[in-house]
Amino acid sequence: MDRTDKQLENGSATQGSSPAHTSKGTILKALKAAFPHTLPIFAGFWFLSLAYGIYMNISDFSFVYPMIMSFVIFGGSLEFIAVSNL
DSSP states (O other), rough: OOHHHHHHHHHHHSSSTTTGGGGGHHHHHHHHHHHHHHHHHHHHHHHHHHHHHHHHHHHTTOTHHHHHHHOOOOOHHHHHHHHHOO
């Protein structure tokens, strides 16, 4: 039996290659490293979603409509255009 056969028997050959075997610490480190890079994108989407919600509210729509339209229409500017067409 060579080394790869022993590793396969022990399960150590596949532990690092599958996402199911990643440690919680590794995922937490990755999230902490990525979080500061996502803040500008989050701020932009937050502003657009707030503006869209206010626009829908001024146009006398219930809060349910913007949520449904956000899930169905995956294009930010098309949601604004759809309000004027409804």
